[in-house]
Amino acid sequence: MSELLKQIGETTNNAGARLGDTILEARDLHVIFGTGVRAVDGINLKIYRGETLGVVGESGCGKSTLGRTLCMLEAPTGGSVALNGLPISDMKGSSLREARKSLQMVFQDPYSSLDPRQRAGEIIGEPLLLAGVDKKQRQSRVNELLDLVSIGASGYAKFPREFSGGQRQRIGIARSLAANPEIIICDEPVSALDVSVQAQIVNLLVSLQRKLNLTYVFISHDLAVVRQMADRVAVMYLGRIVELADADKIFAAPRHPYTAALLSAVPRMPTSSAKRKPISLPGDPPSPMHLPPGCRFQARCWLRQKLGSPDVCSAVDPMLSGTGDHQAACHFQEHVDAQRGAQNA
């Protein structure tokens, strides 16, 4: 569990639920598309109340599919998802709709995520409309939400096209908050925005989390943003989680060669003491339709090359292992941190 949560301790959220409880859990989750693509290939994941779990990985690694499957927008082909202990992956129709009310999503594209024919007030008020809140209460709640995301009540009657990208994303966030969710899945919420606007949205999300005791799953390919937001980080590669740990640990000492390569690609100030050349990964990820036997990262693994291509990498598919708060799916995870320093020495 993260430092933040330990500090907060046992603050209670709604209805006796305590910070640190498991709020969302995925067990052996699989999503295989009709084309044979294994977008999510056996993921076990627990998300604790009040934390921010960052999910990182390159595009196509299945992180967005994971996000959509966690809220059952995409039906898993195997495994289960439980929200507050309720198996939402087994539910359908109205019972599913009822059960996942406490789970909302903030989307990547601030253009396609708002209906162009509706005014901001209608967009934000839609979850309330669906919950059967009457018109007057809806309006006052929407105005409250507009203030909360710093748009102001003047935005109520405007159409999405009258807002900037950042403002649209604020409206999307306000909509996700309308029905008092406990957990919000943010699918690359800032990657379509300008850098200056990104910071504002990240700050907004952080302050909302403090105010409303929210839990976030923060999906992103931007390590800098994840570092700022996340308490724990899950690194995905080809549909699997290859490393899962507290944020400070993963950024200080990664235990998977892929994570090490990702971290080395983050630009640093030239004055930074730890000067490292980026580790470049040769080639592309293998096709998610035809995975090689053994470790799915082996063909591009710099560590394997360094260790003289041990047989175990191409024979045994490594599972997540390690201590409770730092797990990696690598046979040689103890060597990663030392070797990545030596890489460019």
Next chain:
Amino acid sequence: MTIVPSIQRRGVSLLPTSIRSKPGLAVAIAFLVLIVVVAASASFLPYDAYRQDLLHRNSPPSWNHILGTDELGRDMLARLAIGARVSLVVAVTSTVAAVLIGIAVGAIAGYKRGWIDSVCMRFVDSMYAFPDTLFAILIAGVVKGQLSQSSTDFFSPITALYKMSGGLFGVFLTLSFTSWLVCARIVRAEVIILRSAEYVAAARLAGASDLFVMRRHILPNCLPVIIVAATFVVPSAILLEAGLSFLGVGVDPPTPSWGAMIASGVRSMQSYPHLLITPAIAVGLTLLSINVVGDALREHFDPSFRRGGEAS
């Protein structure tokens, strides 16, 4: 800071400005209004469209008969006006019917996908395989044959309707039956795009049912393409009606329709060209006008064309 007061350009207020900047559109709208007025007031014209005057057959335009008379001495302007009514009524009603069927089939197929989609679309494809006009003639022939002769109880109300409308009802059935295909395809394609929009996902997460998503998000956003589809269907229905009447499987004589008038005009086009030219020009200009207006509507209804009122 801008000092210019922001002008709200939204909804209805947009039309006059776009008309001012497009003289062609204004002319087209004026022409369509004229046609509608003429069609609506056909009964008040000084001449009866059905009264024959065999002494003044095939007379060229004159002060008595502004557009001349036809081969039975009937006033061409009166016939053209009644013909406009026939053509427009049958085209518009069959377009409405076709669009409604098309929306229903296209929306269900596009939203549900899977086998429902396959069944619907293979059916549409197989209907599509017939050339439009040929198919229309086939249906028209069957409909006409069945409806004008059938005396069974089941068909008798339809037969009565058919006879009462001078064959119009048969044309209506034929046109709706051939035109919904294109609507179904267009609507389906749009629904497939819209159903994966993130605002649809957001609505579903908030607990929206399929019906809610369809009514509130998908169909309103389909409106531009539905209007586009309608502006394609109306002129083709007019054309098809004219074609059917031209071939003798449309409205029954003596009911005038533009197609029937062109058909009889062709027979004497060498000696009395005005019998052919007037209805032909009427059809041509009407189709052109509808297309021009259709283009303008498409621009107007597509949000991406619209300028934001007060975007900074």
